[in-house]
Amino acid sequence: MAKIELSHGSGGNKARNIIKDIFVSKFSNPILNIPDDSAKVEGDLAFTTDSFVVDPIFFPGGDIGKLSVCGTVNDLSMKGAKPLYLSVAFIIEEGFEIDDLEKIASSMAKEMKNAGVLIVTGDTKVIDRKNIVPQMYITTSGIGKIPKGIDISSKNAEIGDSIILSGTIADHGIAIMNARNDFGFKGDLKSDCACLNGIVGKFISKDVRVLRDPTRGGLAASLNEIAEASGVGIVIEEEKIPVLPQIKAACDLLGLDPMHVANEGKLVAFVKHSYADKALKAVKSHKLGKNAAIIGKAVKELSGVFIRTKVGSLRPLGMLEREQLPRIC
């Protein structure tokens, strides 16, 4: 009998198959079937939900509370929507420190204020303790309003579009791994966890066609999903993709490819070529977009996602089939 393995939740092909074979096949409807981060309902509303099970719950650059607000705000923002209202549900194991719960709630409140959204409803459940250190899990849902004339979707990329990346990749995944496993890397490894609605507000326009925040599965997964949904080829330049030196060093040590490592405060945008320079300038004007770059374009002559490597060779950049694991030697 097949059972759920951890890799079914990793955002790679195995996770996609479960979503396709079980959830989409049972729940299928025209709104769900568009593979975007949020659903578009009632004409101009974006609606989304996300669960957070991060371990450890406090990590450099954030905590589970901040992450749960940013995650849902970002899913709404990636539809071009202005995030408005959030719900929050807590599942807490008995034995959890109330002081910690308070810290998490404070950090959610702070992020809520930053992003200009309101938490308007919620729920709390306490369950038997299952872990040595009691855990907590958060689910947030949110709705936002899509401005008039804005139509953003993974399926809207067009040949010739320029691809903008808002900053360095792999910061979140590596920071979490370092915190979880106590690798003792001494460099400045901090999660990039942040709300992206501010940055989207800087450059949103009818010439923006696709927005994605490359979380689990990394930049590679987002680009592959866009290529498939829009039916375009994608070529990106390895040299243009910003990676912090300390993150690159950690990836090299562990045998991980930063292209597949999670981010929590970055976006990738497909914009009409003629708007690209202006959009880049706008993104760079935001404090979260200082390292932004145009990393590539959508093309006709190729199918799928390709990367031009540092030595000038073109190779496919696939989705990760499963979660990356550190190598043995």
Add this chain to the structure above:
Amino acid sequence: MEVCGTHTVSISKNGIRGVLSKNIRLISGPGCPVCVTPQGEIDAAIELSKKPGVVITTFGDMIRVPGTTSSLEKEKAGGADVRIVYSPLDCLDMAKNEPEKEIVFIGVGFETTSPTIAGTVLKAKEQKINNFSVLSAFKLIPPALEAISNAKDIKVDGFILPGHVSTIIGAKAYSFLKIPGVIAGFEAWDILRAIGMIVEMMKGLENSGGAIHELPVQIQYKSVVRDDGNPAALKVLYEVFEAADSNWRGIGIIPGSGLVFRNRYKSFDALRRFKVKVKNAKEPRGCACGKILKGALTPFECPLFGKKCTPDNPVGPCMVSSEGACSAYYRYGKN
């Protein structure tokens, strides 16, 4: 031939095959530790995971390798206690914190890995930790290269030698080589430079009528590799282990290519402690991992590659391990 799996990945990831002259063909060698571990040893690890009170600890992708009927990952989903560790010393903390459990480390890897495990065993002995043991499936690189050099069904002109293994064993460990070898780093430019050095060495051989007048091995990865390697690590390694004949997947028994516990450390031998025997297991039908591991076939020449055997549903270990040739070729393509 690039011997090391990390080189295979770097070559594929950087698209190095795509920028080389047609006269240079890179073939992937046996340097992926997970890949060369025979199925019988995987089965033994799975058998250990089913023993009551046993906690299996292992590095990364070992948990996915399919044994004859299961994998550690599947056993974990079914309730076995299987944990990924990043340092073998973590096992000692577990052993201390959970004295009622038996912590078994699945020891897979080459000379880069084995000294740290040997060091852990020494520490366990010093701290009188009795609920820690190791399944030793460790392998040594030089005997495997000697076997490949002498094999009749493959012709290798030069070796890109492993960087990390060589930091431990040193350049002198390859003094038996009769063809050019360069110890290389892992960046694209390191590998391109090493290929250039091998070509120069081959030209030198041609000009001298095939006679080698100097040590054939050169070091490109000079920042960390020395002629003598790391004597302190080697001392720890051979305090705990001694060389013994070992079975390599696809290649077979290579004399003196594995590591077994010396008598005075036998109590740390998990196979002995739990009376588990490594059986001869049949390789999966149609799987060409064996031939791929010694460079006789490329992954594209395996009939299962990309069809029945994918990273989602791997048949052989070369598709499971991220360092495996099949996984690298599948993920990064032919360039």
